[in-house]
Amino acid sequence: MDNQLAALRKELQYDKTNSCVQCGYCLPVCPTYATMGKETHSPRGRINLVKMVGEGRITDLAVLEEPMNLCLGCRACETACPTGVEYGAILEAARAAITRRKKFSVPVRTLRGVLFKKVFPSKKAMKLMGNGLWLYQKSGMQKVMRKSGLMGKLPYHLGSFEAVTPEAVAPRDRGRLPKRLAAKGEKKYTIAFFTGCIMDAMFQRINRLSIELLAKAGCDVIVVEHQTCCGALHAHSGEMEEARVLAKRNVAAFEQEQVDFIVNNAGGCGAMLHEYADFLADDLDWSERARQFSLISRDISQVLVLCGGVPVEDHPVERVTYQRSCHLTNVQRVVNEPLQLIKGIPNVQLIEMNQAEMCCGSAGIYNIVNYDASMEILDRKMESVKETQAVSIITTNPGCLLQMKLGIERENLGSSMRAVHLVEFLAEAAGIK
Ligand code: SF4
Ligand code: SF4
CATH class of the missing domain: 3.40.50 (Rossmann fold)
Known part of the structure; x- marks a missing residue:
């Protein structure tokens, strides 16, 4: 093996792909395999592609780009895998290798640089963003924009997300x-x-x-x-x-x-x-x-x-379902605690949805950059949600919360269903406003 290939193997964490025995137990839990139906968009297929690059059987890394970009990174495959394949590490290494070699256009490179280096890490910039959102919502601009019909023309379907953006803090x-x-x-x-x-x-x-x-x-x-x-x-x-x-x-x-x-x-x-x-x-x-x-x-x-739960005041009868955050479930392996807290509230009837382990399609900014794929996954999720006849969808991640709100909008269920963060739900029950 030449030095270049050895270096590429290290970069791709190739050794981790050897734990995959191709059994396919991960296939039924993979949302992109379910919706796209292609082996290259399954965990096993993606691992195989990395393996083939690491072995020099594929020489153009661009082959990895679409399968890796269309992966949600939900890591349900890791939870299902009997041999403990570290899929998350393989995915992140592949994405980093692709990004290192990618020639982004100047506007895209600039935008990535600004967002990743100047905006997300800066408290000032995030505060400015929050205040800007508040001004947009309170100044009347939001009403004007919504009436103007411009929302439907915004890039990346941003108009859909605007409709479910939470009310900003003053x-x-x-x-x-x-x-x-x-x-x-x-x-x-x-x-x-x-x-x-x-x-x-x-x-x-x-x-x-x-x-x-x-x-x-x-x-x-x-x-x-x-x-x-x-x-x-x-x-x-x-x-x-x-x-x-x-x-x-x-x-x-x-x-x-x-x-x-x-x-x-x-x-x-x-x-x-x-x-x-x-x-x-x-x-x-x-x-x-x-x-x-x-x-x-x-x-x-x-x-x-661990604290013994939340001290609860009276709570009205309410039928709820729980949309798991993939990263809470599959990475942190926290499954029972949110359920335990919900069940601990008097008069709350928790109905678990079918295929609860399936991602909702939010996945960071996946729903923005891969809108169509994300909406297909969301529409499937909403079928499971509707079967529960729940009034509240409770979740534990901001991305899932927005995605569930979007699902409710898409299904025109706004008058009979809501999506809330677990913290909001518990605070309501504890009388904290
Ligand atoms: S992380 Fe999720 S979408 Fe990606 S391969 Fe695994 S199960 Fe499929
Ligand atoms: S990733 Fe795990 S579950 Fe999926 S095919 Fe490989 S060994 Fe089987």
């Missing part, structure tokens, strides 16, 4: 997210809260509710200064170096506080935080620090269950 309230909040009653844990970038800009109300819920459940909550975006969007888009920079910034920021847990409320971010240990494993200066970070990283549902 600028005067944005700065009011507490830096510290003491436990109500007996203190059980001290936790550091991870605010995230999109969560902080667009879903800050859910962050505030999370902090108040955690305090009510018995946690001293610290909102650590100098924390930044988790880097998940970067890693999933092949921008590995920038993702590592962000991971290190977060590890350094959270080490400043002595806490029992680092808590997040977004399945996608949580998966990234959970994997910092693997992500920085080869970096001698950071591997141990990252391991310590990941060791105490938890989803909010885990910590609320």
Whole structure:
């Protein structure tokens, strides 16, 4: 084997493909295989393509591009795989290899540079984005735009997403997210809260509710200064170096506080935080620090269950279903805690949907860049949702939340169904507004 091929194998994490025995147990859980029906758009097929590149049987990496781009990265295949194939690592390595060689046009390269290096990692930029959204919604511009018919002409179907964007927090309230909040009653844990970038800009109300819920459940909550975006969007888009920079910034920021847990409320971010240990494993200066970070990283549902649940007030009868966040289920392997919390609320009837393990098609920015494929997956998901006759779809990730809202819009179910984050649902039950 020549040096070039050996280097490519290392870059692609080729050795990990050898664990795949081609059994196909992963096929029934793969949403892109279900909707596209092609072997190249299945986990097994994608692994095979990487294998063939690593063995020099395919010499043009461009062959990997479409199958890898159309993968949701939901990692349901990892959960189904009997031999423990590390599909997520194979996917990210392939995407990074493609990105390194790709000649992006100047506008695309500029946009990627601005988004990944200047916007997501910057608290100021995300705050500006949140305030801009508020101004758009409150100034009357939103009404004008909606009436003008221009929404349908926006690129990447952005008009559809605009219709389900949450109400932004007013600028005067944005700065009011507490830096510290003491436990109500007996203190059980001290936790550091991870605010995230999109969560902080667009879903800050859910962050505030999370902090108040955690305090009510018995946690001293610290909102650590100098924390930044988790880097998940970067890693999933092949921008590995920038993702590592962000991971290190977060590890350094959270080490400043002595806490029992680092808590997040977004399945996608949580998966990234959970994997910092693997992500920085080869970096001698950071591997141990990252391991310590990941060791105490938890989803909010885990910590609320450890605290004994949420103190609940009276709750009306309500039929609900739970849309799992793939990254919470398949990467963090948190399955029971959200269900336990929902079932713990009196008068709530939880109906599990068919094929609950199937991704909703949101997957970071997948629904924007692969809109048609995403909507096909969403429409299937909505069939399962409708069968439950639920009034509320509860989920644990901002992307899934928006996608479920979009599904409700597409099905014209807005008058009889809603989508909420688990935190919103629990806060309602606990009387926190
Ligand atoms: S990550 Fe999801 S979409 Fe991608 S191959 Fe695995 S199951 Fe299919
Ligand atoms: S990835 Fe796992 S489940 Fe899928 S074919 Fe390979 S060994 Fe079988």
